[in-house]
Amino acid sequence: MSSQSADRGDAYVRAGAIVFGMGALATLVTFVPLFLHLTPLPTAAYWLSMLMPAGFLLALVGLFVNARAQKRRAASQA
Template structure:
């Protein structure tokens, strides 16, 4: 499988976290509308949807950390393989 087309689980977490964050940000904007236009207040459930914003941020952050860790591991493996190959040639 091509390394560029393979979907890394960490990349999927970043993407999903971004969507959840965006949905939470939209919910936050919508819940502020009644404050500015003197509408009836939304039910409590709408305000709980705003908590998706930090949740999405957390999911994306975990994905970024996992991706960085995997990238470091791949670099170490390549460096070890290059050193092993150089030792065998000598």
């Protein structure tokens, strides 16, 4: 598992997890004022919530990159 493509896929998964976490935190921060009947945050704060699906997509791409690299390694050994 020390090939470059597997490391690249792992990096995508890690980056996706970080971006997803930032999006989840932004979602919590933007919705808390609505439940506590405070002044809503500006629209830009709601756009930060879109980091959550972007992070999920990035991690999914990393999983596909890892799967393809593993499939190539298995085919080369057979």
